């Protein structure tokens with residue numbers, strides 16, 4: 001059950017009064033989906049995973065799309081789904097977890113760079129991210145071996161660094177990461193308030 005009062009739902013919701021959508025971005029294994037669900041619960045927002053939207057729209061798994069249609073097709077579908085998510089009817093505030101490659105596509109990052117939309121980069125050492133993926137049941141077509149995984153992480157990191165916030169998830173549990181995000185959102189809002197007052 002969600003707590004009310006200090007640190008609970010009421011104060012957590014106030015932590016992000018300025019934004020309507022929080023995007024969780026970052027490499028495979030960063031915990032975007034797990035943290036996203038926890039964060040949405042604390043904010044009293046809805047949660048969605050972009051890969052789920054893709055799979056529903058295509059009636060195929062991500063794995064099948066990669067195998068049958070290739071990565072370029074997957075990226076096109078991913079872009080269309082992100083567009084749909086953002087241009088749908090007026091919706092309540094939402095947390096969206098993106099697949100690891102989505103924010104590294106400049107056309108997606110452009111769609112997400114608008115007032116009221118906040119991107120958070122969940123980072124971590126690639127070795128740890130690789131191990132986390134190993135413990136999960138979902139198969140990932142772009143996770144082949146540690147060496148390639150590390151190289152892809154290095155290539156993408158500069159894109160992820162363009163997110164509004166970066167949270168280091170290394171050695172942390174997902175619950176602690178969600179707590180840290182709420183605290184950072186709250187901090188960020190007070191900074192904006194102070195700036196508003198002094199300006």
Ligand code: S3P
Pocket residue numbers: 026027028029032051062098099100101102140141142
């Ligand atoms: C991908 C990451 C996956 C999924 C697809 C492509 C990537 O999502 O979108 O396999 O390019 O890094 P997760 O980051 O949730 O594993």
